[in-house]
Amino acid sequence: MPEGIIVKALSGYYYVKPLREGLIATQEETITCRARGIFRKNGSTPLVGDHVVYCLTENGEGMVDELHPRESELVRPPVANVKLAVLLFSVREPDMNLNLLDKFLVHIEHSGLNTLIVLTKQDLAQDNGEATLYVKELYERIGYEVMVTSSLTGAGSEELRKRLTRGISVFAGQSGVGKSTLLNRIVPGLKLETGEISLRLGRGRHTTRHVELMDIGEGGFVADTPGFSQLDFLELGVEELSTCFREFVPLAENCKFRGCSHLHEPDCRVIEALEQGKIAQSRYDHYKLFYTEMKDKKRRY
Structure with a gap:
């Protein structure tokens, strides 16, 4: 039975790219498939990125018969087998939002994916790039990989394209940061719709309305996902x-109390590191904010 990768899911149809000897046959046409009813009975749903077994039907379409085990699964956006999460945040228009960036990072850390932070629209920086450099150094010190790009000048685009080869990456971030514009630059001929930024609201129009894998060559695929500006913590325990x-993480192992919340306990190594300037105040403030938010949600539910 033939096998393939789901590259798009839309209105009950699954668009499958055939596999040949374990590699996606990029030159072959995508097969439009339905999924067998057994998936509904089992409470499972095929996702973009799934490695599937399918069969061809008489009408020239296909039927998804089986899902291979997933290496990873994201709930939001719904994508399977992602190896790298690419978080895009703009220098300006909309302004850098470290609170939202840290919230994205919490979700990505919980999912177990590798992370690449991409700072976009560097050409709009008004302070000789000092704010961008601060953010880049802050997150690199923590251990994250950070790139700076400009879709206007093309800076960083080729470096990013090379980083995305061999595997599935998911693009996510605040609306209006230039995801579609950047993808148009690194994938010639893609021609994704791009949206203007609302100066009054400070955010962009949502231009991507479904999840789809795009071939960037050399075995790399990118999932461009619907823009969104809010995340919740319902699937994450406080x-x-x-x-x-x-x-x-390395500090918490030496806290006096097991299960230390890092908020008020004595001999908390995280609080000590904060006081010594080894942890950024913004990161700790966001941790406290998220902790409170999660506690409040738990009480409501």
């Missing part, structure tokens, strides 16, 4: 939050 802050 006791797991501190483990999603990378710089907290």
Whole structure:
């Protein structure tokens, strides 16, 4: 039975790219498939990125018969087998939002994916790039990979394209940061719709309305996802939050109390590191904010 990768899911149809000897046959046409009813009975749903077994039907379409085990699965956006999460945040228009960036990072850490932070629209920087450099150095010290790009000048685009080869990456971030514009630059001929920034609201129009894998060559695929500006913590337990802050993890092992919340306990190594300037105040403030938000949600639900 033939096998393939789901590259798009839309209105109950799954668009499958055939595999040949374990590699996606990029020159072959995509097969339009339905999924067998057994998936609904089992409570499972095929996702973009799934490695599937399918069969061809008499009408020239196909039927998804089987899903291979997933290496990873994201709930939002719904993508399977992603190896790298690319978080795009703009220098300006909209302004840099470190609170939202840290919230994205919590979710990505919880999912177990590798992360690449891409700072876009560097050409709009008004302070000789000092704010961008501060953000880049802050997150590199924590251990994240950070790139700076400009879709206007093309700076960083080729470096980013090379980084995205061999595997599935997911693009995510605040609306209006230039995801579609950047993808248009690194994938010639793609021609994704791009949206103007609302200066009154400070955010962009959502231009991507479904998840789709795009071939960038050399075995690399990118999932461009619907823009969104809010995330919730319903799938994450409050006791797991501190483990999603990378710089907290090695310190927490030496806290006086097991299960330390890093908020008020004595001999807390995280608080000590904060006071010594080894942890950024913004990161700790966001941790406290998220902790409170999660506690409030738990009480409501």
